[in-house]
Amino acid sequence: MNRRKMLALLGASPALVATxxxxxxxxxxxxxxxxxxxxxxxxxxxNPAVTxxxxxxKPLAPRLDTLDGKTIYLVDTDWGGMGQNDGILQDxxxxxxxxxxxxxxxxxxxxxxxxxxxxxxWKEIAENKGDGVVLGVAG
Amino acid sequence: xxxxxxxxxxxxxxxxxxxAGSNVVSFGLGANMTYNTxxxxxxxxxxxxxxxxxxxxxQGYIExxxxxSGKPMMQAIVDALTKPLTDAEKMSGVPAESSPEPRLLPxxxxxxxxxxxxxxxxxxxxxxxxxxxxxxxxxxxxxxxxPDEIVKSAAGTFGTRRPFTxxxxxxxxxxxxxxxxYFPVILALSSxxxxxxxxxxxxxxxxxxxxxRKQIAMNSGLGALGPDNDANSVIGRSMTLIHKVxxxxxxxxxxxxSLSNPLRYNNLCIAxxxxxxxxxxQPFHVQMGHQANDSIVTIFTGWNFINSTGWVEQxxxxxxxxxxxxxxxxxxxxxxxxxxSVAELLKNAQGFQTKAALGEWLSQNVEKTAQSYWGNSxxxxxxxxxxxxxxxxxATWRKLPGETAIKPFANPKSIHAVxxxxxxxxxxxxxxxxxxxxxxxxxxx
Numbered sequence: 404m405n406r407r408k409m410l411a412l413l414g415a416s417p418a419l420v421a422t423x424x425x426x427x428x429x430x431x432x433x434x435x436x437x438x439x440x441x442x443x444x445x446x447x448x449x450n451p452a453v454t455x456x457x458x459x460x461k462p463l464a465p466r467l468d469t470l471d472g473k474t475i476y477l478v479d480t481d482w483g484g485m486g487q488n489d490g491i492l493q494d495x496x497x498x499x500x501x502x503x504x505x506x507x508x509x510x511x512x513x514x515x516x517x518x519x520x521x522x523x524x525w526k527e528i529a530e531n532k533g534d535g536v537v538l539g540v541a542g
Numbered sequence: 543x544x545x546x547x548x549x550x551x552x553x554x555x556x557x558x559x560x561x562a563g564s565n566v567v568s569f570g571l572g573a574n575m576t577y578n579t580x581x582x583x584x585x586x587x588x589x590x591x592x593x594x595x596x597x598x599x600x601q602g603y604i605e606x607x608x609x610x611s612g613k614p615m616m617q618a619i620v621d622a623l624t625k626p627l628t629d630a631e632k633m634s635g636v637p638a639e640s641s642p643e644p645r646l647l648p649x650x651x652x653x654x655x656x657x658x659x660x661x662x663x664x665x666x667x668x669x670x671x672x673x674x675x676x677x678x679x680x681x682x683x684x685x686x687x688x689p690d691e692i693v694k695s696a697a698g699t700f701g702t703r704r705p706f707t708x709x710x711x712x713x714x715x716x717x718x719x720x721x722x723x724y725f726p727v728i729l730a731l732s733s734x735x736x737x738x739x740x741x742x743x744x745x746x747x748x749x750x751x752x753x754x755r756k757q758i759a760m761n762s763g764l765g766a767l768g769p770d771n772d773a774n775s776v777i778g779r780s781m782t783l784i785h786k787v788x789x790x791x792x793x794x795x796x797x798x799x800s801l802s803n804p805l806r807y808n809n810l811c812i813a814x815x816x817x818x819x820x821x822x823x824q825p826f827h828v829q830m831g832h833q834a835n836d837s838i839v840t841i842f843t844g845w846n847f848i849n850s851t852g853w854v855e856q857x858x859x860x861x862x863x864x865x866x867x868x869x870x871x872x873x874x875x876x877x878x879x880x881x882x883s884v885a886e887l888l889k890n891a892q893g894f895q896t897k898a899a900l901g902e903w904l905s906q907n908v909e910k911t912a913q914s915y916w917g918n919s920x921x922x923x924x925x926x927x928x929x930x931x932x933x934x935x936x937a938t939w940r941k942l943p944g945e946t947a948i949k950p951f952a953n954p955k956s957i958h959a960v961x962x963x964x965x966x967x968x969x970x971x972x973x974x975x976x977x978x979x980x981x982x983x984x985x986x987x
Contacts, residue, residue: 445649449673451664451713451787452643456695456703458580460633464551464558467624475623480543483919484926490597491561491588494604498616516927520546529554535623536550539561540588541543 471505473534479512482541544570548581559622561586565798573796577702584622670717681712684725697735699796706788718780723758728780729986730839735789738843745803747810747975751827752837760813764964778811818882820889837983844975854968867972868908872918873950875976881963884970901957913944
């Protein structure tokens with residue numbers, strides 16, 4: 404049955420329906436228990452979205468009880484590439500020296516550039532018994 | 543940064559606190575943690591702007607507050623290294639998968655679907671063609687590949703897993719307005735996600751070579767760079783939709799382009815005018831090692847797009863003005879888009895027998911000062927550290943007095959030429975767009 408015949412049987416003028424403004428707001432109201440709405444004029448579309456896969460969760464390393472007597476590496480990611488982070492890390496180092504003098508701080512610059520990994524440095528920090536790392540600054 | 547912090551925490555069990563701007567923090571604790579690292583790295587946040595600020599401003603950031611916790615910055619750093627882990631930070635294992643996206647959307651009106659697609663961020667905010675099952679089925683006839691074939695899994699930013707199928711791409715191709723015959727090009731484009739993003743105004747350019755250009759009536763001639771051809775326009779738009787929907791690019795969530803770039807509407811989608819190349823000048827894809835009969839799509843990535851403004855003057859050879867304009871580019875790479883009439887002048891009047899010869903000449907003749915070279919933050923951030931570590935020529939260039947002239951395009955092979963246009967004016971563009979590895983279109987027929 405075509406749409407025009409169906410509307411005629413229901414007592415509605417196809418011309419009237421044709422001039423009904425398009426619905427542009429929220430979804431049409433549904434009456435509980437009512438028959439499913441007529442699908443005339445409705446479109447079934449494919450969903451373009453893809454389903455991302457969740458990453459396996461991994462716990463963080465246990466935190467330190469205290470920083471007293473600990474060695475903290477301040478690692479410069481060299482964001483900007485021309486020693487731009489130097490000042491920030493030096494300021495951090497100065498803050499520790501003034502406020503937490505028992506903390507030993509070591510500034511290291513990551514090799515490569517800000518988008519490359521430096522696994523040798525992480526190994527070096529571990530072998531030299533680094534207790535914590537401040538990694539920065541990126542933006 | 544999250545990956546590096548995660549590596550230190552996981553492999554060596556050393557606590558890390560990462561300091562970063564809000565874009566990195568937001569991505570690191572959002573999409574990157576959820577879909578990539580799986581680790582809720584402890585961050586402290588520094589305010590924007592960060593880059594290019596004098597040391598006094600940066601010092602103020604240390605004396606100021608952490609933008610994540612609101613605590614004084616150094617207290618926040620101490621806390622991040624010492625406060626016991628929360629349950630969420632101790633979590634391990636495979637989480638329940640997110641609910642899969644249904645294949646079909648609930649039936650709705652055209653207007654509501656248009657609104658829905660915009661609100662979901664699935665469009666470029668121009669109306670799309672609603673991807674009905676019939677339209678998508680018709681699009682799928684443009685390839686021999688099965689609808690449920692996985693094109694790629696590592697499709698998200700930084701390679702997060704967002705597996706997508708041939709049918710997903712067909713859906714986007716319909717939305718962009720594509721004809722089925724364009725579909726192999728669009729599939730080849732999709733096989734190269736993720737596309738490069740940045741907080742800077744990075745953009746992409748799509749260049750198609752080979753027989754497919756004529757088969758689908760791409761424009762490589764008159765008005766090729768303008769909105770005057772169906773295939774150029776729609777294929778370029780498809781790439782934008784792939785970037786947003788398949789790669790999952792959302793401004794402020796997975797990407798943080800401060801100004802972004804208007805080229806992203808169409809990704810400068812063109813075909814090379816291979817038929818108008820001067821004798822001896824090879825099509826771009828042939829230069830890259832492909833056969834002339836291969837159909838290849840190449841994505842170039844860059845920032846700058848400098849118009850020659852007018853035509854070539856007889857009293858100033860075209861390569862001279864190209865040299866002048868290119869001195870404002872970074873030096874990391876360049877692609878000249880030139881009208882066939884310019885290519886003919888360069889070959890016949892100036893003696894450049896090949897594209898490579900032009901690249902050699904420009905490599906030797908483009909100059910800029912060392913301080914201008916290093917003043918470009920892309921150069922300084924990518925190559926500055928390599929120079930500091932002794933890699934030449936950057937090590938030498940870092941030590942030069944600022945006013946010293948250098949030849950920034952040290953590698954002549956980084957200078958490319960694509961011939962395109964309709965010969966009504968001897969015009970050209972100098973760009974810093976650099977090509978990636980091209981993808982076979984034939985593989986997706």
